[in-house]
Amino acid sequence: DLEDKDQTISVPKPELKTKFADVNGSKTVKALGKVKFVDNVEYKNLIVGKEYTLTLTVMNKDTNKPITDAKGNVLTSTTTFTATKPNGVEKVEMTIDLTGYKTVELVAFEKLSHKGIDIALHEDINDKDQTVKIVEPAKPNNPKTNDTFKALGFVVAISVATLGLFVLTAKKKRLTK
16 A cells, blocks of 8 residues: 555665865865866765765856866766765765866766666755865966066176176285285
């Protein structure tokens, strides 16, 4: 009898919560080449002994679209695990080439599936725990043309002063002999 509450059991719905950062735990990363990120996904209410797959997709917060590689393919990373307890943590890692990135926030979206069926999502574009800020690297401080001439003038002045001091010291030594 589908209506009989005594014959009905309820299974708690799986839940996900995450902390996304670079491999060193930093939430602010310079856009310098390839960077490894780790998403620590905390799960709740899984069935022990069952196999699950976590899929990480990284979103651009400004566009609310997934980031892509140079060929336009959406970047995702997956890890498959067997739950050894109902609540736990799994890591999903992804390396992203940040070359050419401007200042932007990247947000991790996670999906938990069992036998190909999505059973939990964590997709909050405003979640600070899921967010990493990418910043442009500092530009090299190349001297301006005037700065170069000022520096060159300073070097010439020091050189002339040192040469003058050397000549005076040499003359003084000759006079004392």
